[in-house]
Amino acid sequence: MLFNSIDFAIFLPIVFCLYWVVVNKNLQLQNFLLLVASYVFYGWWDWRFLSLIAFSTLVDYSLGVLLGKEEKETKRKVYLWTSIIVNLGFLGFFKYYNFFVESFVDAFTFFGQEIEIGTLNIILPVGISFYTFQTLSYTIDVYKRNLEPTKKFIAFAAFVSFFPQLVAGPIERASNLLPQILKKRSFNYCEAKDGLRLMLWGLFKKVVIADSLSPIVNDIFSNYSTLSSPVLIMGAIFFAFQIYGDFSGYSDIAIGTAKLFGIELMSNFKFPYFSKNIGEFWRRWHISLSTWFRDYLYIPLGGSRGSKLKGIRNVFAIFIVSGFWHGANWTFIFWGLFHALLFLPSFILGTNRKYVEIAKSGFNIVTAIKNVYRTVLTFALVTVGWVFFRAETISDAFTYLKRIVTVFSVGDYSHPNGYRLIDYLLLLLFFVAYEYIIRNKERNPISFKNKYVRLLVYILLVFLMLLFYDDGVDRSFIYFQF
Known part of the structure; x- marks a missing residue:
């Protein structure tokens, strides 16, 4: 169901x-x-x-x-x-x-x-x-x-x-x-109310973000050998948001539904695309899985105790097994290996726990610029990894990435159903801006104090779901296959 x-x-x-x-x-x-x-x-x-x-x-x-x-x-x-x-x-x-x-x-x-x-x-x-x-x-x-x-x-x-x-x-x-x-x-009326809000937000992420991006992503990854670099970049970025909207949307609905029955489930996502390095990304992405591997595999293997070589071995073990958990395909194993390689420098230098808090008080222009740079770089690296996750074979993934850096021609992208990339880019900009505003409220994304603001958000989310709903799209969740 x-x-x-x-x-x-x-x-x-x-x-x-x-x-x-x-x-x-x-x-x-x-x-x-x-x-x-x-x-x-x-x-x-x-x-x-x-x-x-x-x-x-x-x-x-x-x-x-x-x-x-x-x-x-x-x-x-x-x-x-x-x-x-x-x-x-x-x-x-x-x-x-x-x-x-x-x-x-x-x-x-x-x-x-x-x-x-x-x-x-x-x-x-x-x-x-x-x-x-x-x-x-x-x-x-x-x-x-x-x-x-x-x-x-x-x-x-x-x-x-x-x-x-x-x-x-x-x-x-x-x-x-x-x-x-x-x-x-x-x-508990307040908990049930928060649960319904979280379910609404999860449905928005699934219907408006994930499902609306799905046809474009499928088309681009199916025809990547004929498309130019800008379109392929958009395809990779769109998949990054599709899988995030799909999976975190499911988690939000699950957590919200559990609240209706008086049960609290653990957080599974904490705005991972605002991470400033790979270590922080994995503290915010699929938290229930990454902490499971940490407690039941990484730590029993010795964790970071002992020599650095053993620590590196354990890092590769946890990431490769995590990739293999996702599916029976070498693309997932390579995806895990890729993240292990991304994580390795910060592990060796001891900076993997550098960014723990979601936000800090105060504002400094130099720090802000550095954080934006780190966030964009981390997102770009994660998105490269998503190409391997989404591709049918490792060869397809490498060819996809090769065309990004070699085929610079600019041409209009024409989807068979008439989808325009610019429309969805604007949608994602709105989505990212809203998530930045609520980045300290992963359990209460619509809990604004002003009731008129809340009502406006309710109306906007429902309107967008009706606007972007496509009955012809496969509405099943991506992670059902795992």
């Missing part, structure tokens, strides 16, 4: 009313309703894959109970590795089986040896990368004794399948979400 669909517009009010009117006095019934609603939400796409999430839930719940009872370290490790193997085994089979088979065959072909291994017609279950990491956080934290295992199966199942963030995050930690599901919740 899509957030931006009529189905969800009917589904959400029904669940909300049942949750707060019918079962609001009983926590167990509330959690059972959340579980049923989440399974309906997920099964709307393909009910057959409900068995996967149910099996993963049962396995990790049982192993959590066993870990809570067991004192012998050897058995505890067996339980932990059982969870890791089962969860990553499912993820590996559905997401990476064909990739490994094809890569294996290509490697032998490269050395002149022909072999035949059949691939499988596998459908990737939506959200499997997200809920797999979510359940793994539970068993790992219970193993480390950072979290007490729960014996309430319905509550645990509701934690794993919580529908607002089930298929595209944020990837919640058990230590944050599970305690909220285990305790009684009461309706």
Whole structure:
């Protein structure tokens, strides 16, 4: 079920009313309703894959109970590795089986040896990368004794399948979400109001920014070999905003929806395109994933402790694995490697934690100019990386970038549906300006004190959504494929 669909517009009010009117006095019934609603939400796409999430839930719940009872370290490790193997085994089979088979065959072909291994017609279950990491956080934290295992199966199942963030995050930690599901919740009007505002902002980013840019991006990347440098630059920039509007829009709607049910999800984006270096970018982009890899991979590998060489090894490990998490294609792995190379200088020089605060008080013209330069440079480097992320092959990406620096002819871009680049450039300028104004309010993007200003923003956002809505565009979210 899509957030931006009529189905969800009917589904959400029904669940909300049942949750707060019918079962609001009983926590167990509330959690059972959340579980049923989440399974309906997920099964709307393909009910057959409900068995996967149910099996993963049962396995990790049982192993959590066993870990809570067991004192012998050897058995505890067996339980932990059982969870890791089962969860990553499912993820590996559905997401990476064909990739490994094809890569294996290509490697032998490269050395002149022909072999035949059949691939499988596998459908990737939506959200499997997200809920797999979510359940793994539970068993790992219970193993480390950072979290007490729960014996309430319905509550645990509701934690794993919580529908607002089930298929595209944020990837919640058990230590944050599970305690909220285990305790009684009461309706909070202010929180619900903020949730609706955040949902409106997320829908705007999805419908007006991401979906309206999608046809142009698809056309430019499909025909890049015939287009000039200025158009290719616009295509890369447009994709940077398309994926940001799409993914951060989903996160905003998810966080806002959770607020309607009295639950706080973690922030997943904090205006990443205002970052002044790559380290800051990754503290603001897909925060739930980058912090997951930090806590469950980077730090266990040793983090920045020890020698610089080991630290560099760990940096490459976390970025390459992050790229591979996104998809079974060498383009994603190269994208991760590219970001590792971008991050490396600041890591070696110790400046990767230099820009932590979003904004500082006061104004200095020299500092402002430097910050603008750093922000533009960081955005440009990130956008180069997005070319590899979006391209079908690494070769396509390099050819795309090569044409940017070699084909300088200026010509009018003509999209088959009549889209004009200038219209969307103006739209993005408006969007960037507004995000700069609200850059300290990632959880409350429309919470202006003046009610008339708020009303004006509401009207403008709805008007733009109606203006830019295109029924012919694929409205699914990009990160559903991951």
